[in-house]
Amino acid sequence: MALPIYATTGQRIWHYTYLAFCVFVLFFLVAPLVAVIPLSFTSSPFLNFTPEMLALDPDAFSVRWYKALFGICDAVDDSASTMCHNKWMTGAGRSLYYAVCSTLLATFLGTLAALGLSNQHMPAKRAIMALMISPLIVPLIITAAGMAFFFARVNLSNTDAGIILAYTILGMPFVVITVTSTLVGFDRSLMRAGANLGGTPTYNFFKIQMPLIAPGMISGALFAFITAFDEIVIILFIGGPDQHTLPRQMWSGIRQEISPTILSAATILVLFSVLLLTTLELLRRRSERIRGITPH
């Protein structure tokens, strides 16, 4: 955003103040994430930068915390032997399992809900929409407490099914919102054209509507996935010993045994998120290019 040639001195000063402000905001957003990455390669068992690390001494760096994370034990390494177990990997596996299942369910149900809510003949549209997105607005702790009581009644506490359902409820609002906003730009006459050309409503949905609202479905699914993958409050309320997810492992790790393993886990999660977002952005651009919309 360049300044116009006729900008006054006051406008110039304001413009550069504004730019500096933006840089600071971005810095404070990204800095904590970036700081974690070098720290995770420390060879000391403490969560701070040692003078050796700052002097870039090669001995100050190691991948021992990554080994601990992936359950590869060093025979000589006894200081971290308590960390040398597979809880991280099983936790990651659990988290992935819950996140994938609940994302699929949330995307399916959320898309259906969005389709129904954008039908012009749908009664009580606003009320239903508000109810649908309430898990986003109601404090998580309240939702979690409510679920804990309710799930205990219906024998869903401490079960995988219970966790998946709970995460579906948390993830669905994202799908409803993103798909609804994609449907605003969806030309309804395309469905009429499909019907006119002989396609049944179901056929037309899969052939015409779904490919066109897919970007909304995908970004909703992404939010639902991230929400489920790093969820900690609900799992503490309704999860049993068998539902030991990655966030739960980080939670207990940081309370019981502060070790840089948590940093290596964080680094891997950051990389994972960046990869996921990049892939999805590329997919989104591709689908827009296919539809003839110039990327922006």
Place this chain on the structure above:
Amino acid sequence: MSSENALVRFVDIQKSYDGEALVVKNLNLDVAKGEFLTMLGPSGSGKTTCLMMLAGFEPATHGEIFLNEHPINRVPPHKRGIGMVFQNYALFPHMTVAENLAFPLEVRHMDKSEREQRVKRALDMVQLGKFGDPRPAQLSGGQAQRVAVARSLVFDPDLVLMDEPLGALDKNLREQMQYEIKHIHENLGLTVVYVTHDQSEALTMSNRIAVFDDGIIQQCDPPPVLYEEPNNAFVAGFIGENNRFVGKVTEDSGDTVKVEIEAGAVVVAKKVNVEGVGSRSTLSLRPERVTVDPEAGSLPNIFSGKAEELIYLGDHIRTRFTVLGHDDFIVKIPNSAAHARLKEGDTVNIGWNAEDCRALDPSD
């Protein structure tokens, strides 16, 4: 027209969206096989609603629509087998042109070689033989329009509906497409129901035009009849230009009536749609049927008029007169040597035949 060769029949159709106001009031209309019928009318007149009911997107509130003598009220749109060109073309943006055209063929489980053959034939028909690969967003408006026409024809429907398909095109392209659609209609022997609010488009293309207003067909006739013999004041005003006077019928002599416009000024007009002596009537007269400076006694209606404004339009000069207290009386004077050259402010006699001046309903 007998109802035996009617492809489409609307019988006592009524349509209301809110359960109170009727958008379409008791429509009865037959469309013959092979006919090009245009539904013409201002927006909100019910013409598009009729088309949507025929396509199956809107249910009729009352009455029955027959297609090939079969009632179709309970047939869903995807089983009607009617082709349609949508107002905004409704091409599928994520498919190429060829995939768009193949869509109705895939739905019908046609095998691949026949599909390709038909897609090619349909593209050739609209002169887009080499345009199978691009996606709709890469096409110009005119090309997209042709693709939409090709897609509506590719599965060989008997009946094709067109909902203001040329509205988004510029004037030259629109005229060219009018002829192309007309030729396709003639060559394939299709039945077309066409909706437009553009009267020149309707006059150019149609076998018959149904003029809609206020949910009622005001008149349904071939273009020349509609233009030259409008049945009521709305049709006279909607199709082409007309000069109108409102007055009171003073004498009824069967074929003609005398209508008093203002004190002392009586116009002799053809009796079309008036009730009789004492009732009010709107007189309608086409601007090209007025003679300037006629010989005295040669026409039954001769009045003195003052030329207020002349607009030079090349082939004719559009002249606005003040006649009988109306200052918006338009006369089209052909640009030929035989005709008088007027100047603004000239006062001349102008006159017209009783035949050309139609006495219609009072309208307002």
